[in-house]
Every structure is written in structure tokens, then in C-alpha cells.
Amino acid sequence: GAVVSQHPSRVICKSGTSVKIECRSLDFQATTMFWYRQFPKQSLMLMATSNEGSKATYEQGVEKDKFLINHASLTLSTLTVTSAHPEDSSFYICSASHGGGRDEAFFGQGTRLTVV
């Protein structure tokens, strides 16, 4: 399967600061990447769709000014959690797919964010 790398795997930050999470497709180009959030014992909830060269599309209820997404190249998307608060503590996961008729998505290893 394709490789998607996410960094960092864990981060602890102070309340009010911003945190950037990177998602890279290592062996293929991804025009679209997706960002998910997962709370303990719950499933993945889609936050936004990241489109290379254009604005991200956010799901209902997700604050676009709080969760800034940039997809500057065909292999890199970033999620910045701005002015983080303890309630933003969660497991964030990105995914990417080949496109072109192959629909399976490959996921990064996830980022555990803890805001103190």
C-alpha cells in the first residue's frame, strides 16, 4: 500500500498557542487529502477536505479559522490548530488517496495533541 507520513506523532502545547501538523504522501501524488479527528473509543470524524492549490472544504460545525489547512503541494498538507484549548485535545489523522479510479484512502499514523 501507499505510504502517508504524519508528523509529529505526539505534541503537548500550552493553552493559547498554535500547533502545526504535517501530512505527506511519500510515494504518490495526492490532489486531495482529508483530515479527521478521533476521540477515545469513538470513530473517525471528518473535519475537512484539503485540495491542492485551493481552499479547504470544512465539514459542518468545524471552525475554519481555528483549524487552518494548507495544501501547498501534491505531497503535503498541513493542519494548524490555532489558539489551542484543552477541548482541542484529540487524535488527529490525515488520509490521502491515489485518485484516478483507485479509491482506497491511506492514513497517516496520527497525531496525539494534548493542550495543557
Added chain:
Amino acid sequence: EDQVTQSPEALRLQEGESSSLNCSYTVSGLRGLFWYRQDPGKGPEFLFTLYSAGEEKEKERLKATLTKKESFLHITAPKPEDSATYLCAVQGSDSWGKLQFGAGTQVVVTP
């Protein structure tokens, strides 16, 4: 709205005890149904994609099947290393690549 329901929520098996996980779905035009495995603190690992009713796919001790309303993941003679949460997700024809996930089934296989 696409919906995915997985059952049971949790399953405890003895090594070698075969069982099946269920994924019921409603979607406007199924583009694909996906099975993933997720270990604690990790991202989901792709297992299978099923596209049409009647399709089956196998990988080692796992076999996935699909009907028009549900999918099953059969685990044959499981080993402790099969312990994980198994996630089912659907992609609708108008979803633009988005996946709708079920809550998952947590499987524990004891020696």
C-alpha cells in the same frame, strides 16, 4: 445522509475461535465499502475495498463480503495478533472521496 452501523461493539475470542463482524450501511449510490484495522494510538491500516454486491476479498485469516445492505468481515481461526479495532467505511457516489466511518468493532483474541 450516509450512515454506517457496526456490530458488535466489542468481541472477545479465544485463539482459533472464528467469528464475523457486521457492517450495515445506507448510502446514496455506493462507490465503495472499505475495511480498515486500527491498533491503539495508530492510524487505520487499509484491508479491503468492496464495490458491488456479491463481491468477496480475502487476506490471510480475514475475508470480507458485501451485500446491498451490509458487509461482513469474517475472521477465521484468529490469532492474538488479530486483536485490533476493525473499522468499516462507505463512500457514496456523490461524496467526492469522503469516507463515512462506523464506530468500529474492538476485537480481542486471547491465547
